[in-house]
Amino acid sequence: MASLNEFKLTGPDWARGCEACAFGIVAAPDIVPALPMHESRAVQAHEEMILFCDCKAGFLYRQHLRKVYAKLSMEQVRTILAWVNAATVPTVHFAESEPA
Numbered sequence: 001m002a003s004l005n006e007f008k009l010t011g012p013d014w015a016r017g018c019e020a021c022a023f024g025i026v027a028a029p030d031i032v033p034a035l036p037m038h039e040s041r042a043v044q045a046h047e048e049m050i051l052f053c054d055c056k057a058g059f060l061y062r063q064h065l066r067k068v069y070a071k072l073s074m075e076q077v078r079t080i081l082a083w084v085n086a087a088t089v090p091t092v093h094f095a096e097s098e099p100a
């Protein structure tokens with residue numbers, strides 16, 4: 001689950017998300033503590049590792065991360081991706097796409 005510290009609590013209420021999410025994220029891999037959070041989330045979003053919510057927070061967070069990703073260098077992307085892949089344990093969520 002997304003950390004409750006993803007946004008400062010001084011942000012607008014909608015940025016914290018709705019009942020179905022935390023800050024717009026329904027499910028996502030953990031953040032690697034050694035890496036910058038937004039850059040890591042940007043790479044995870046680009047790799048479709050994050051399930052965003054349909055609410056305003058989810059929509060705007062995804063847009064924001066696209067902009068962050070666009071500013072990353074190839075080396076930054078490679079470095080973060082290596083960490084993310086090493087740290088990511090597949091969750092039940094990703095195994096639920098097949099109908100029973």
Ligand SMILES: [Zn+2]
Nearest residue numbers: 018021053055
């Ligand atoms: Zn939501």
